[in-house]
Structures are given as C-alpha cells and as structure tokens.
Amino acid sequence: MEAMVLAVKAVGLRVGYLDSEENVLWAVREASFEVSEGEIFCLVGESGCGKSTVGNAIAGILPPHAVTEGELHIFDRPVIQGGRMNYNGVRGRIVSYVPQNPGTGLNPYYTVEDQFYYVLNSLYGLGRRKAVEVSRNYLSLVGLDPDRVLDYYPHELSGGMQQRAAIALALSTGARVVVADEPTSSIDANLRLQLIKLLLDLRDSQRISLFLITHDIMSAGKICDTIAVMYAGRLLEVGRGSEVVTEPLHQYTRMLVDAAPTLGFKKALRSIPGEPPRPGVVVEGCAFRPRCPWAFEKCVEAPPRVGVFGREVECWRYVG
Amino acid sequence: MSVGSKVAIKLERVTAGYLTAARGWRSLRRRLEVVLNNVSLEVYNGERVVIIGESGSGKSTLLRVVLGLLKPLRGRVVVLGKEVYSLPWSERVRVLRAVGYVPQDPYKALNPSLKIRYSLMEPLEALGIGDPEGRMARVLRLVQLSEEVMNYYPTDLSGGMRQRVLIARAVIHDPEILVLDEPTSALDVSIQAQIINLINDLYEKLNLTVLVVTHDLGVAQYLADRAVILYKGEIVEEGFFEDVLHSPRNNYTKLLIKSYRASI
Numbered sequence: 031m032e033a034m035v036l037a038v039k040a041v042g043l044r045v046g047y048l049d050s051e052e053n054v055l056w057a058v059r060e061a062s063f064e065v066s067e068g069e070i071f072c073l074v075g076e077s078g079c080g081k082s083t084v085g086n087a088i089a090g091i092l093p094p095h096a097v098t099e100g101e102l103h104i105f106d107r108p109v110i111q112g113g114r115m116n117y118n119g120v121r122g123r124i125v126s127y128v129p130q131n132p133g134t135g136l137n138p139y140y141t142v143e144d145q146f147y148y149v150l151n152s153l154y155g156l157g158r159r160k161a162v163e164v165s166r167n168y169l170s171l172v173g174l175d176p177d178r179v180l181d182y183y184p185h186e187l188s189g190g191m192q193q194r195a196a197i198a199l200a201l202s203t204g205a206r207v208v209v210a211d212e213p214t215s216s217i218d219a220n221l222r223l224q225l226i227k228l229l230l231d232l233r234d235s236q237r238i239s240l241f242l243i244t245h246d247i248m249s250a251g252k253i254c255d256t257i258a259v260m261y262a263g264r265l266l267e268v269g270r271g272s273e274v275v276t277e278p279l280h281q282y283t284r285m286l287v288d289a290a291p292t293l294g295f296k297k298a299l300r301s302i303p304g305e306p307p308r309p310g311v312v313v314e315g316c317a318f319r320p321r322c323p324w325a326f327e328k329c330v331e332a333p334p335r336v337g338v339f340g341r342e343v344e345c346w347r348y349v350g
Numbered sequence: 351m352s353v354g355s356k357v358a359i360k361l362e363r364v365t366a367g368y369l370t371a372a373r374g375w376r377s378l379r380r381r382l383e384v385v386l387n388n389v390s391l392e393v394y395n396g397e398r399v400v401i402i403g404e405s406g407s408g409k410s411t412l413l414r415v416v417l418g419l420l421k422p423l424r425g426r427v428v429v430l431g432k433e434v435y436s437l438p439w440s441e442r443v444r445v446l447r448a449v450g451y452v453p454q455d456p457y458k459a460l461n462p463s464l465k466i467r468y469s470l471m472e473p474l475e476a477l478g479i480g481d482p483e484g485r486m487a488r489v490l491r492l493v494q495l496s497e498e499v500m501n502y503y504p505t506d507l508s509g510g511m512r513q514r515v516l517i518a519r520a521v522i523h524d525p526e527i528l529v530l531d532e533p534t535s536a537l538d539v540s541i542q543a544q545i546i547n548l549i550n551d552l553y554e555k556l557n558l559t560v561l562v563v564t565h566d567l568g569v570a571q572y573l574a575d576r577a578v579i580l581y582k583g584e585i586v587e588e589g590f591f592e593d594v595l596h597s598p599r600n601n602y603t604k605l606l607i608k609s610y611r612a613s614i
C-alpha cells in the first residue's frame with residue numbers, strides 16, 4: 031500500500047459566528063477528522079447542524095464574522111490555528127468549492143469561457159489563450175464538448191451541463207481537494223447518478239479528495255469511503271461509508287437510516303421525533319439526549335469519543 | 351379507505367403551455383412553448399396518485415391546469431364532475447374550493463411579514479367560511495402543531511414546521527381533494543419521513559383524494575396507490591406503483607428506476 035497522504039486534518043476544530051451583540055454562537059463545537067488523498071469523505075446530518083460551516087472552513091470561505099479555535103491543516107499547511115486563519119496559496123489553488131446549486135456557482139452574466147478566464151487569470155495571471163486551453167481540457171474531462179459550451183451563458187445550458195461546467199471550473203485551478211455542498215440534493219435520479227459517476231471517475235483518474243456534504247445518508251453510503259455523522263456541531267459517528275449505513279452504531283445514525291425510503295422495500299418510515307437544538311441553545315451532556323430513546327442517567331454528562339469495531343462513536347452506550 | 355368508482359379529477363387530451371415573450375434587439379418575439387402534450391388522466395375518488403417526473407417534465411404545469419390557474423390550449427379538465435374552464439370565474443372558485451393545495455417551497459410559500467394566524471385564515475376569508483378560531487385550532491391539532499405557532503412568523507419556524515402549516519392551510523376549508531407539489535424536496539430526510547406520514551394520516555382521517563407531484567421515487571413509494579410517469583410533457587407510463595416499479599414497460603421509466611437504485 032502507498033503511504034497515506036493526508037489531504038485534510040481537523041483537530042478539535044471549533045467554528046462560531048459573532049452575533050450583533052458580539053456573542054459567539056458555536057456552529058461547529060468539536061470536530062476532529064482526517065481525509066486522505068483520493069478519499070471520498072461525506073459529512074451528513076440534518077440542516078443547521080454545522081455541515082456547511084465545516085465545508086466553508088476547508089474551502090477558506092468563512093465570512094469575516096466567523097471565529098475559530100482548534101486546528102485545520104490542508105496538505106500539512108495549517109490554515110486554521112486557534113483564532114488565526116491563513117489560506118494563502120491554498121484557497122482556490124489547492125481547495126476548490128462547488129456550491130449547492132451549480133447555477134449559482136456560475137456567474138449568470140458571463141459566458142463559460144469568461145468564467146474560466148477570470149478564475150485562472152486572477153489566481154495565476156493566465157492570459158486568455160492559455161486560459162481557454164486549460165478550460166478545454168477540464169471541460170472534456172467532465173464530458174462536455176468545449177465547442178458546445180464555451181460561448182454559452184449558464185442559463186443556456188441544461189442543469190446537468192451547468193453542474194459539469196461548475197465542477198470543471200472548480201478543478202481547472204489544479205485543486206487537490208474539492209468541497210461540494212449538497213451537490214445532489216433536489217435533482218432527479220438520472221442527473222444524480224451521472225454526477226456521482228463523474229465524481230468517482232475524477233477521484234480515480236485525478237486522485238483528488240472529495241469532501242461531500244449531504245443530508246441524504248443513503249446516497250452517502252453508496253459513494254463514500256468515509257461517512258461522518260454530524261449533530262449540533264459534533265461528529266457523533268465516523269466510519270467506513272457502507273458500514274455506517276448498513277450497521278449504524280450511534281442511535282442518531284440509526285434513526286437517520288430508518289427515516290430514509292428504500293425503493294422496493296416498503297418498511298414503515300420512522301421519523302426522528304423533535305428537531306435539532308436551535309442555534310445558540312446548548313444542551314448539557316449528550317446533545318442528542320432530548321431525542322434519544324436510549325438515554326439514561328449517564329447522558330447528562332458529555333459522552334467521550336470511543337473506538338468500536340474500527341469506528342468512532344460518541345455515546346455512553348459504547349463506553350466500558 | 352376504499353377507492354370509489356367516481357372520478358375526482360379528469361384530464362382529457364390536455365395540451366397546455368405558455369406564451370413566452372423573448373425581447374429581441376428590435377422586436378418583441380412571442381413564442382408558444384408547449385409543456386404538456388395530449389395528456390389524459392383520471393384520478394378516482396379516494397385514490398392517491400403520484401405524478402413522477404424530472405424537473406422540466408411539466409409536473410407543476412399539470413397541477414396548475416388542475417387547479418384552474420392555467421387554461422389549456424386544447425382538451426377538457428373536469429374536477430368533481432364540473433368542467434372547470436367552461437365555468438364563469440365565480441363558479442370555478444366554488445368548484446375549486448373542494449381542492450386544497452400545498453405549493454412547492456415551504457421556505458417561500460408563506461408571507462414572511464404575516465403571523466402564521468393570518469396565513470392560516472387567508473383561505474377562510476377568501477371563501478367566506480366562518481369560525482376561523484375553531485377551524486385553526488382543529489387543523490393545527492391535525493398536523494401536530496401547538497396553537498402557539500399562530501403567533502409566530504414563518505422565520506421563527508423550521509422547514510418541517512412551515513410545511514405542516516402549509517398543509518394545515520390546505521385542509522382548513524375541508525377540501526375533498528388535496529394537491530401537493532414536491533411536498534418534501536426542500537426538507538431533510540428525517541423531516542421528510544414526518545411529512546410523508548402526516549400526508550398519509552390526513553388521507554385516512556379526512557377521506558381525501560390525493561394528487562402529488564415528485565421527482566423522487568422513494569417518496570412516491572410511500573404516497574402512491576397509482577403512479578404516473580411524466581416525461582417531456584407526455585405520460586409515458588402509468589399503473590399501480592408496485593407494478594410500475596417491478597415491471598416497468600417504458601424505457602425512460604426503466605432508466606429512472608435503475609438510476610435511483612444505483613444512487614440512493
């Protein structure tokens with residue numbers, strides 16, 4: 031086996047946002063994880079649990095009112111160290127970002143060619159000729175015919191073509207890590223499958239690392255090497271993609287799986303009662319306690335992270 | 351609940367579309383874009399029918415035609431025995447009163463500057479139905495929300511709660527038919543399950559006929575007695591959901607099922 035190169039490493043990462051009274055609302059309370067080169071890593075969980083905040087921290091696009099603690103490294107460069115952030119030479123060049131709706135990742139007022147030119151020119155100072163050459167390579171790589179898209183505006187392309195163009199644009203900078211926030215949500219099955227195949231191909235041919243963010247745990251189980259399940263700013267379970275879905279250990283993971291439809295097998299859909307804590311609300315002890323059918327006395331204290339069957343779980347039921 | 355032999359909704363060879371104005375350099379060009387092509391469909395009383403199609407296939411347009419909001423270019427639309435588009439507007443409203451509608455996006459569908467109470471009351475005022483307080487209390491109980499939410503603004507509520515409010519609003523005037531446009535696509539999977547279970551619960555309790563539009567086969571599985579596959583404005587296949595799933599005949603349907611299985 032080749033030596034594993036770490037693409038992303040978070041150690042006790044915390045990210046919060048300052049509100050108008052200068053209080054910090056912690057969106058990411060404690061996240062420690064590693065993403066190897068060439069790995070597909072999925073962060074799943076309900077909305078508001080802090081997924082996008084982690085993704086934005088990796089991509090270097092946190093807003094100015096964000097505050098940080100802990101550490102985040104990208105290919106051994108410390109981009110977050112305590113309260114300091116430094117993405118020079120990393121943002122755009124090593125890490126690229128594909129937003130939720132590919133239409134929004136593309137500027138509606140520029141042709142596809144112009145978008146490549148502006149990105150490559152601002153990052154590397156490439157001239158128009160060179161930028162077009164690079165863009166042709168990446169458009170072909172994602173299965174688009176450059177002659178049929180370069181001169182077009184985003185709205186003139188189909189949804190699937192927009193998505194491919196946005197990914198080509200993200201890769202064209204030579205990025206080694208691609209953060210994609212809910213890239214497959216609200217698209218139909220055909221388009222979703224095409225996109226997933228494309229991402230898998232790119233991983234195989236380019237050895238890029240993919241950090242995918244989704245609320246759909248079933249779909250994550252189909253494509254990811256590793257799944258991390260996030261809740262109220264913490265990672266409750268981290269493990270191999272397929273195993274986390276087929277044999278969830280944490281009660282929250284289990285409930286996410288039970289709530290998802292499986293085609294051709296009409297089990298009763300069990301919804302998770304209640305909702306995640308609202309921003310700023312701190313639940314003492316285990317954050318999942320108010321919704322957990324397994325809760326017992328011990329759970330008023332914060333559970334430690336323990337290793338179980340090659341997985342990491344934050345739950346008192348697995349301690350001892 | 352038993353499915354009656356009476357037809358609740360009937361579309362007969364319906365062709366519908368939009369006149370789009372494309373402003374050219376000098377002239378205003380008008381173009382007719384046909385979105386539904388020769389669509390025929392019957393929904394029986396007490397039945398749950400799901401229309402499945404990808405974005406742009408014409409699902410929302412089909413609903414607009416059923417709701418009396420878009421007059422088809424050709425064809426007949428019959429709701430509860432009345433031909434909708436041959437009625438004068440006032441009578442059309444009376445027929446469509448029997449239809450409750452849940453629009454697509456729970457984040458956009460509620461007026462952000464109105465307290466929930468006023469959004470809920472809207473259909474009652476429009477239709478001149480009395481006892482708003484009693485009705486509001488009753489529907490909120492039905493959708494398992496506390497009465498407190500009446501005094502909240504939409505932004506105080508989570509997506510799942512907003513969707514419950516929209517469903518409450520759709521049934522507050524005791525409709526016979528409930529029409530829902532992508533009722534779960536903007537929601538988390540965990541909340542999606544709550545909403546699916548709620549829709550089925552109301553279907554039983556209120557003796558509804560349910561017509562749903564979705565792009566998601568997994569959601570359709572739970573909401574459909576009968577499935578209708580819409581592709582590029584045409585119905586390419588229909589039948590009992592389980593039959594369509596296990597022995598699809600149309601190539602597009604086959605592809606859809608295969609893709610779904612491979613990606614989810």
Ligand SMILES: Nc1ncnc2c1ncn2[C@@H]1O[C@H](COP(=O)(O)OP(=O)(O)O)[C@@H](O)[C@H]1O
Pocket residue numbers: 047057075076077078079080081082083084093308309310
């Ligand atoms: N730019 C921002 N400014 C202030 N608060 C934010 C910002 N982005 C996210 N938040 C807050 O952080 C919390 C986590 O949100 P987010 O990271 O978007 O979660 P997810 O992606 O899992 O839905 C939420 O309470 C959200 O309101």
Ligand code: SF4
Pocket residue numbers: 281282316317318319322323324325326329333344345346347
């Ligand atoms: S620590 Fe307790 S409350 Fe938290 S998930 Fe485990 S059993 Fe449930």
Ligand SMILES: [Mg+2]
Pocket residue numbers: 078081082211
């Ligand atoms: Mg998000």
